[in-house]
Amino acid sequence: MNEDFKDTYSIKDLATEFNVTARTLRHYEEQGLLAPARSGQTRVYSQADRIRLAWILRGRRVGFSLNEISEMLALYSLGDGRATQRQVTLEKCRQRIDDLKAQRDDINSTIADLEEFCDTIEILVPCQKTGKLVSPETGKPPVIKTP
Amino acid sequence: MNEDFKDTYSIKDLATEFNVTARTLRHYEEQGLLAPARSGQTRVYSQADRIRLAWILRGRRVGFSLNEISEMLALYSLGDGRATQRQVTLEKCRQRIDDLKAQRDDINSTIADLEEFCDTIEILVPCQKTGKLVSPETGKPPVIKTP
DNA sequence: AAGGTAGTTGACGTTAACGTAAACGTCAAT
DNA sequence: ATTGACGTTTACGTTAACGTCAACTACCTT
Numbered sequence: 001m002n003e004d005f006k007d008t009y010s011i012k013d014l015a016t017e018f019n020v021t022a023r024t025l026r027h028y029e030e031q032g033l034l035a036p037a038r039s040g041q042t043r044v045y046s047q048a049d050r051i052r053l054a055w056i057l058r059g060r061r062v063g064f065s066l067n068e069i070s071e072m073l074a075l076y077s078l079g080d081g082r083a084t085q086r087q088v089t090l091e092k093c094r095q096r097i098d099d100l101k102a103q104r105d106d107i108n109s110t111i112a113d114l115e116e117f118c119d120t121i122e123i124l125v126p127c128q129k130t131g132k133l134v135s136p137e138t139g140k141p142p143v144i145k146t147p
Numbered sequence: 148m149n150e151d152f153k154d155t156y157s158i159k160d161l162a163t164e165f166n167v168t169a170r171t172l173r174h175y176e177e178q179g180l181l182a183p184a185r186s187g188q189t190r191v192y193s194q195a196d197r198i199r200l201a202w203i204l205r206g207r208r209v210g211f212s213l214n215e216i217s218e219m220l221a222l223y224s225l226g227d228g229r230a231t232q233r234q235v236t237l238e239k240c241r242q243r244i245d246d247l248k249a250q251r252d253d254i255n256s257t258i259a260d261l262e263e264f265c266d267t268i269e270i271l272v273p274c275q276k277t278g279k280l281v282s283p284e285t286g287k288p289p290v291i292k293t294p
Numbered sequence: 295a296a297g298g299t300a301g302t303t304g305a306c307g308t309t310a311a312c313g314t315a316a317a318c319g320t321c322a323a324t
Numbered sequence: 325a326t327t328g329a330c331g332t333t334t335a336c337g338t339t340a341a342c343g344t345c346a347a348c349t350a351c352c353t354t
Contacts, residue, residue: 040301304347
């Protein structure tokens with residue numbers, strides 16, 4: 001029996017795999033984000049549940065609230081729904097995409113700031129007299145772009 | 148007198164410009180993220196305060212907590228500090244950069260998911276009989292990758 | 295049978311990031 | 325001089341996303 005490719009998982013299995021607590025998984029179920037099967041009282045997570053959890057957690061890392069994630073999951077189920085809702089679904093979806101692209105720009109800017117900062121102070125050297133960091137060229141304190 | 152390039156701002160000025168409440172600015176001050184000058188009791192924000200606020204808000208959009216933003220701002224002031232702290236500062240800074248790059252990857256994946264979803268349902272057409280959305284080619288319901 | 299491990303359901307506690315209301319000061323305009 | 329727009333501090337309220345018990349069940353294992 002191969003243990004690596006199970007098709008069902010206990011709550012602890014998923015919790016440890018994704019580095020969250022069991023409480024978190026129960027919480028997501030309370031919020032309607034997950035709906036694992038039951039064997040008696042005990043939750044039994046399928047492969048689909050596992051994928052869905054990974055998706056949820058990625059959404060969380062990206063900064064979405066559980067409510068937003070819930071709405072996005074709802075969008076997917078609207079995809080095969082009535083035609084009248086198609087346009088609304090598409091608009092919301094595209095809005096999300098635009099927001100994410102804006103956020104990506106913010107992240108790139110922040111990365112650029114931090115990298116420039118790293119580059120600046122990485123070449124500095126302690127001053128003989130004061131012990132403070134100065135430029136090895138000019139002997140003067142660095143010009144740091146402080147926000 | 149040109150109103151566009153002021154060198155001082157009221158709390159309301161900045162609040163409206165950045166679309167936050169005055170309460171938020173006071174909160175940031177309580178947390179030590181801002182330290183505007185005072186004219187009597189009244190806060191007077193400088194151009195530097197304004198830039199700093201923009202930086203803070205970008206950090207917030209990126210998903211940082213106020214505490215994390217505070218730490219990052221502290222990094223910058225450590226930049227011209229003692230040599231002994233330089234290495235620590237650099238490591239923290241690079242860690243931040245790596246985290247941000249990972250987050251950017253997550254965002255890109257999410258964007259890809261959403262765009263694929265958009266592409267899929269955008270070409271669908273309502274079925275004559277059921278009214279449900281189906282492929283114009285096959286007449287069958289679409290294959291949507293549901294997380 | 296006793297203990298250990300893993301599961302369950304309440305239900306209250308916690309933290310961050312503000313919201314909100316009270317109670318008050320200060321000018322400029324009506 | 326009173327209204328109104330803007331500012332202040334103090335302090336309690338709120339929401340999200342869980343943490344943290346308690347009290348219980350079920351199933352092995354020794």
